[in-house]
Amino acid sequence: xxxxxxxxxxxxxxxxxxxxxxxxxxxxxxxxxxxxxxxxxxxxxxxxxxxxxxxxxxxxxxxxxxxxxxxxxxxxxxxxxxxxxxxxxxxxxxxxxxxxxxxxxxxxxxxxxxxxxxxxxxxxxxxxxxxxxxxxxxxxxxxxxxxxxxxxxxxxxxxxxxxxxxxxxxxxxxxxxxxxxxxxxxxxxxxxxxxxxxxxxxxxxxxxxxxxxxxxxxxxxxxxxxxxxxxxxxxxxxxxxxxxxxxxxxxxxxxxxxxxxxxxxxxxxxxxxxxxxxxxxxxxxxxxxxxxxxxxxxxxxxxxxxxxxxxxxxxxxxxxxxxxxxxxxxxxxxxxxxxxx
Amino acid sequence: xxxxxxxxxxxxxxxxxxxxxxxxxxxxxxxxxxxxxxxxxxxxxxxxxxxxxxxxxxxxxxxxxxxxxxxxxxxxxxxxxxxxxxxxxxxxxxxxxxxxxxxxxxxxxxxxxxxxxxxxxxxxxxxxxxxxxxxxxxxxxxxxxxxxxxxxxxxxxxx
Numbered sequence: 001x002x003x004x005x006x007x008x009x010x011x012x013x014x015x016x017x018x019x020x021x022x023x024x025x026x027x028x029x030x031x032x033x034x035x036x037x038x039x040x041x042x043x044x045x046x047x048x049x050x051x052x053x054x055x056x057x058x059x060x061x062x063x064x065x066x067x068x069x070x071x072x073x074x075x076x077x078x079x080x081x082x083x084x085x086x087x088x089x090x091x092x093x094x095x096x097x098x099x100x101x102x103x104x105x106x107x108x109x110x111x112x113x114x115x116x117x118x119x120x121x122x123x124x125x126x127x128x129x130x131x132x133x134x135x136x137x138x139x140x141x142x143x144x145x146x147x148x149x150x151x152x153x154x155x156x157x158x159x160x161x162x163x164x165x166x167x168x169x170x171x172x173x174x175x176x177x178x179x180x181x182x183x184x185x186x187x188x189x190x191x192x193x194x195x196x197x198x199x200x201x202x203x204x205x206x207x208x209x210x211x212x213x214x215x216x217x218x219x220x221x222x223x224x225x226x227x228x229x230x231x232x233x234x235x236x237x238x239x240x241x242x243x244x245x246x247x248x249x250x251x252x253x254x255x256x257x258x259x260x261x262x263x264x265x266x267x268x269x270x271x272x273x274x275x276x277x278x279x280x281x282x283x284x285x286x287x288x289x290x291x292x293x294x295x296x297x298x299x300x301x302x303x304x305x306x307x308x309x310x311x312x313x314x315x316x317x318x319x320x321x322x323x324x325x326x327x328x329x330x331x332x333x334x335x336x337x338x339x340x341x
Numbered sequence: 342x343x344x345x346x347x348x349x350x351x352x353x354x355x356x357x358x359x360x361x362x363x364x365x366x367x368x369x370x371x372x373x374x375x376x377x378x379x380x381x382x383x384x385x386x387x388x389x390x391x392x393x394x395x396x397x398x399x400x401x402x403x404x405x406x407x408x409x410x411x412x413x414x415x416x417x418x419x420x421x422x423x424x425x426x427x428x429x430x431x432x433x434x435x436x437x438x439x440x441x442x443x444x445x446x447x448x449x450x451x452x453x454x455x456x457x458x459x460x461x462x463x464x465x466x467x468x469x470x471x472x473x474x475x476x477x478x479x480x481x482x483x484x485x486x487x488x489x490x491x492x493x494x495x496x497x498x499x500x
Contacts, residue, residue, distance in 0.1 A: 047440030232480025257382040
């Protein structure tokens with residue numbers, strides 16, 4: 001009876017979003033007469049930060065301060081259509097739709113400003129602080145607020161824009177049948193170090209070390225919170241979470257939250273994370289998406305670490321003490337792979 | 342049958358009537374109107390409904406309202422000092438210790454109870470104090486760090 005240590009590695013390529021029906025999302029952007037902008041979405045921010053990220057993307061594209069943009073989300077009755085918040089798709093799909101909408105709104109805003117300043121719209125630029133000015137002649141400027149008022153009350157223009165992102169249909173190669181299921185991939189590599197108790201079957205993750213490549217990190221603090229929380233969720237899926245933690249008969253399974261096992265604050269381990277940014281050609285400002293993909297490399301890495309520690313392959317999740325013990329019993333002994341039996 | 346009870350909620354006297362068997366969580370939310378307390382599992386498992394009763398963290402979903410008569414109840418609605426956030430609330434923001442935010446009220450109250458009785462806890466003591474509270478989003482580390490930030494700060498000593 002002993003505790004065995006092992007180390008496992010896993011790498012993933014994660015296709016952002018799904019491919020069904022082009023996985024579209026829409027966004028609408030408009031200004032009100034105070035020069036503030038509203039982004040209308042039916043996409044949902046569950047706490048992952050999509051509202052902050054789309055706000056940044058809209059402000060940057062319009063060329064206005066981020067404080068002047070409000071993102072209105074999650075009303076699927078009245079908002080423009082969205083497929084949903086899943087598959088790490090929010091930043092990429094919704095962000096792209098917001099960027100397209102904001103570009104269109106920006107063009108109208110510059111036209112309205114050009115009319116007020118009596119110049120060509122092509123000669124105008126935004127200063128990012130709430131003003132629009134003539135390139136090379138910054139004293140000739142007008143505030144976004146005054147442009148919005150002029151558009152509303154004098155010119156009769158709506159400073160607004162529409163956006164949709166649709167994954168282009170991938171052509172099938174007639175010779176090989178090959179096609180591309182996704183346009184944008186995030187990547188990760190994770191090493192898990194575990195300790196396996198061959199008497200109780202309990203697996204403890206001691207340490208995780210990882211590199212996540214998620215395109216441009218539009219909001220680095222939000223990326224960090226996604227990676228820390230998402231990798232913990234992967235560990236939770238790998239070792240704890242199931243509606244039937246005890247015996248195969250569903251009658252003996254979990255009936256409520258009391259019996260649905262999730263790790264608590266005492267069950268976490270140190271995790272060193274490196275974020276790599278390789279901008280995606282079709283992402284908004286190069287962003288991909290750190291969502292579901294944060295959890296994915298943890299499960300195979302832990303399974304490989306268990307194999308490395310005690311020589312058994314657990315092919316069912318979660319890797320509960322019972323499953324580990326059954327596998328050890330079948331193998332006859334715990335030890336490094338390939339040396340026992 | 343309804344029973345009259347009186348207690349203090351965040352320092353203010355409250356007098357109300359409760360059905361016998363009513364729990365403190367529903368009483369605070371539906372009768373008193375303090376919506377800062379959240380219900381998660383209603384069976385004493387998840388910790389989000391944690392309030393302080395006479396300074397001790399308690400699960401309000403499995404606490405009888407009648408048992409609080411004459412006691413002092415604290416919820417996150419009482420954490421603010423006028424316009425200023427409580428140092429724990431500020432630290433939770435600074436550390437990105439909330440995502441969906443559903444566990445946050447319970448985490449804040451469990452952390453406050455710890456710091457009120459032990460202003461300089463170790464990391465292990467912080468983990469021990471939070472171990473009755475489940476969080477789905479953060480992986481706990483940002484929450485532990487937020488509490489540790491306040492534990493060591495001068496801010497905390499003024500609060």
